[in-house]
Amino acid sequence: MRFEDFIKDMREDKIKPVYLFYGEEDYLIDYSIKSLKEKYVNEGLETLNYIVLDGDNIEMSHIYDACETLPFMSEKKVVIIKNLGIFGSKTKGQGAEYFNQKKDELKKYISTLEDYICLVFVEKNTNIDKRKGIIKSINKFGRVIEFTKLKGRDLNNWIGKAFKKYGKIISYNNINYFIQHSSYFDRDINKSLYDLENEIIKLVNFTGDRKEINVKDIDEVMTKSLDTNIFNLLNSIGEKDINNSLKVFHEMCVSNEPIPLILYMIIRQLRLILMLKLLKEKGYDKRTIMGKLRIGDYQYKIFSNQSKNFSNAKLEESLNLCLESDENIKTGVMDDKLALEMLIVRMCS
Structure with a gap:
């Protein structure tokens, strides 16, 4: 289930008694919890109808105590349990060992939850193991929602x-x-x-x-990230704009970006662009290419646009020039900054 589906269900009063919120987008998890509280818990009665428990410091008795009492002058009682640590392939946290031994009891209790309760397990920045019985149980009687980055x-x-x-x-x-x-x-x-x-x-x-x-x-x-600067640098190189290419490079130097890291990032991006072009030529579709290169939709779009400015031969030539510059720096033949400046000029030619 997606974040958008949960918000839709909440607006239509189709809330389930149990949820597992997990994923990398903290903002959307917090927004969903806040929306849940605002909709079902009367302001001023939060201490009675909205309970947050730390998974590292609780036992089953705390969950019973939180969920068994009826909501007071509110439509629902919302109970949030953070970082229980038992949903991933590896357990983590102080409470995980205890709840690993109590999984069957917790699964059985989830099946008995009444409609007045909304129990939400929250695991931020965690990958879950959907094969686990506890997760299957949550899915059966409620919903498991992954909060990914918006795209x-x-x-x-x-x-x-x-x-x-x-x-x-x-x-x-x-x-x-x-x-x-x-x-x-x-x-x-x-x-x-x-x-x-x-x-x-x-x-x-x-x-x-x-x-x-x-x-x-x-x-x-906005402070430009190294990725953004490398993107701008390769754009200028692709357009054979020596002056702007050197300007972007010097801005990175002023920002104290290490020269070896800049060179590494140039090589990395050139390789990704070349691999993307080669995979496209072999007839692979977008989803397959993204999987093979381990890049997201937005990066795919960026690299696809940049690939139009480089032929395969030019990319291979540029990678060889990068390796030559790397060797010159490591052997002391040339100062690192000068080596990168010479590399950029040669790549623009």
Whole structure:
């Protein structure tokens, strides 16, 4: 079940007695819990009808105590249990050992939950093992919901609405530019919608009374990630723009990005672009390519666009130049910064 389906069920009063919330998007998990509380728990009676338990410090008796008492002057009683630690392929946390021994008891109890209760297990940034009996039991009597990062139109709409909330407007193209600079899909950086919201607030404050957010604002306010700078660098190289290529490289140096890391990232992205082109030529579809390269939809789109500026021969030549520069740096033949500058000039030629 998806996050959107849960919100729809909640609006239609089709809430189940038990859920497992898990996944990488903390913001959406917190938003869902907040929405659940706002809809079913009367403000002022939270201490009686909204209970949060830490899975590291509870036993079955605490779950019974939380769930058995009826809601007081509220439609439902909401009980949140965080980090129980028994849903993944490997258990984790102090309470996991105890609840591993109590799995059958917990499964049996889940099957007896009344409609007045909404019991939610929350496991953030956790991969679950759907073969486990406890998860099958939750799925049978409730729902298991994975909170993945927003993508495509859903992400664009979320960003547009977030700016609108602060009285700002931003075009579709500038939303995509904002996403590109946000590192939201960077596999090496754990970013959530909380981080995007912080960037949006910074842009709102920066633009003051001006209503529309433009590219210049984004460039001024948002710190470019290494991935974004490498993307911009290869774009300029693909367009044979030596001056802008060197400008982007020097900006990375000013930001104290290590030269070896910059070279590694250039090689990595060139390899991904070449592999994508070769897989396309062999007739593989988008989903298969994404799986083989272990990239997401947004990265696929970026690499596909960049691949149009490079022939296979040019990519292979550029990779050989990179390896030559790497050897020159490691053997002391050339200063690392000079070696990268020479590499960029040669790749642009």
